[in-house]
Amino acid sequence: MxxxxxxxxxxxxxxxxxxxxxxxxxxxxxxxxxxxxxxxYEAEGPWPHLTDFCRGCHESKGNQNYPSLMAQPAPYLSAQLHKMASGERVSPNMGPLAMTLSEAEIAQVADYFSRQAPPENPWFLAEPALVEKGKKLVDAGGCAACHGEGLVGRDQIPRLAGQGYNYLVAQLNAFSSGTRPSPGNVMNQLASALSPDDRQAVAAFLATLKPEQAGHSPAGN
Known part of the structure; x- marks a missing residue:
């Protein structure tokens, strides 16, 4: 049995x-x-967590249509959030969100993303001739004088190296048309002096740059 x-x-x-x-x-x-x-998730520490804050648009490895926030200077991120909250920089998506953040939260967000390692942008492959044209335009324009060596940004000037191509083109066009203001209209004058093809070439060059090759060393994760 x-x-x-x-x-x-x-x-x-x-x-x-x-x-x-x-x-x-x-x-x-x-x-x-x-x-x-x-x-x-727990290893990332307290809020904001990259896994639940802005990931849909600003993923850790960047997005072609939205800016990569990783390794951007904290003063720049803070300034842009304030401008979006006030309406000085128009953004239908970010404006309402920025308005909900307190001063402490803005500082926390800016500090968090500024300390993340800069990502590469391997998804964009440009024609070598277009990249070379963009490099010449960037060198001639003296972009590194404000954006720092390797164009990794400093203070209230953003990192351009490794940003998404579509985002870069959109911002250059916005500066050119005047829909996005800049301190002293510097970027507006520079962008408006470029033809649409030139702006695409500049964006192509910047999108192919690798930030870590420029010696960017974030404070830590």
Missing amino acids: KKIILLGIATAVALLLVFQGPALLDGYRLMRDLDRYTAA
Whole structure:
């Protein structure tokens, strides 16, 4: 009788593994992945977490249509959030969000992103001739005088190296048309002096730059 019971149990277990084995394995993998995600999430420390703050648009590796915030100078990020909150810099998406942030939260956000390692932009592949044209225009325009060596940004001047191509073109066009103001109208004058093709070439060159090659060393994660 005992053998029959044991055989029945063994048969039931075997059938369970046959029919439910894949689901059980998937469940195990799901729990394992959740444990890893939770550990990584907690390792990031207090808010803001990159995993739940602005990730949809400003992913850690950048986005072609939105700016990469990683390794941007904290004073620049803070200034832009204030400008978006006041309406000085028009942004239908960021304006309302910036208005909800307190001074302490703006400072915290700016500090957090400024200390993240600068990402590469490997998704954009430009024609070598276009990149070379852009490099010549950037050198001739003396962009490094304000944006720093390697164009990694400093103080209230943003990092350009490795930004998304579409975003760079959009901002150059905005400066050219005057829809985005700049201190002393410096960027407006520079951008308006460029043809649309020139602005695309400049954006192509900047998008292909690797920030870490320029010696950018964030304070830490």
